[in-house]
Amino acid sequence: MELPRLQKIWERNRDQGFEVIAIESSRETAKAKKFIDGAGLEFTCLENGEGDDEVVDRVFRLQGYPTSYVVDRRGRVMFHHWGWEDGDEKKIEAEVVSLL
């Protein structure tokens, strides 16, 4: 699971202007809250909207889960990850550090 690993990356880099934002796509609020609490996630966690406010399908048109964007200080999506394999956390952290 990627989010607990992102928590570690966030803890190591938060002082340098780094944030993690998790967007739960399916609006399974109770399950999501339970997971967030259980995993001790402290970064910003948001829920997908519904109806006209739905964004995951309508705006981002994701091709699979999990998907992560690494965004630079100018607000541009510089890296994109789909899926999660052992070792991806190192790759993502290297990308984050290259942008800090």
Add this chain to the structure above:
Amino acid sequence: MRFRVVGVLCCLTVVWLVGCAQGEQSKPSAAEAFNEMWNHLDQIKVPVDHVLILEQFMADYPDTEQAENALGDVIYYRTEKMDDLPGAIAVTRRTLDQTLDPGLRFKIGLRLHKLKHKAGEPTDLGVVADELASHRELGFLDHLDVVEMSEETGQWDIMLEHATAMVAFANSTSFRAAYPDDDFSDERVEFSVNRRMAWVLAYRGGALVNLGRLEQAEEVFREAADIPAITDFVGIPVTPLDVFRGQAAMLLNRPDEAAEYFAVDALMGWRSDAKRGLEDAYVALNGGMDGYDEYCQALREQIARPLAAVTLINYEGLPVDLSSRAGTVMVISFWNPG
């Protein structure tokens, strides 16, 4: 850890025995048992323990959709975590022998084909498709399954045959007929039909490229240019059209054009053939890999898109505007709790 595995096995066995004692009515459905098993699997980290539980489930619930799903995980663990390709092939073959449902046999047959290809054993994807066709007419998604597998295993004639068969399904009548209970808007249908046609043309063109029929491939690609580009937010195409176009451009000795086609898939996507293609194009243009990292960085600057200005609600009920975070580096992670 072992306690958990034994616990789950005991649990499955007890459920089974109780079911037998009380008659078939009491046996949990495959879906219920699968969900129960899945909750326990979440806690288990040792691959061989995963496999034990999954294979026990498959033995208890043969010829079910859930058993086929479990097989997918068994294959993953045996091949990726346990380095046991022969074991994966044996389990898949045994599962196929125990399965009667034609649709499930088709899916398992595709899995077996891929594994045998990986092991260097002779295998014929056409036989898998023909078996399903002897029971019912193949639909769009069946053809797409065959086409995607043919791409993975390099069976270009079969890719061409099935991509061509998909044309008959790339229209609004066929799309609506496939989803009779849904009342899709015209806009949604048009989008879906375009997406189907994009798949058709991508794979027809790709098959022709790989069969060395480049002029015909170029004709197909020209036709594809009339379809609106279908990409996700960061610009990654939903079909492999651009990768095949890039391969054709390389074969036609046009590496600059090829690099343009490969760029987004290579730098933002997950296709290893696009990454290789971009490297090959760069070497063809520059005579080596010197400066490749800087080249990729410059390309990335060109293709990077600004994050969408959307506002979502956090779990305290407060709005958060993603675009208001300028000045920070962010990871945006999309997830679901499953």
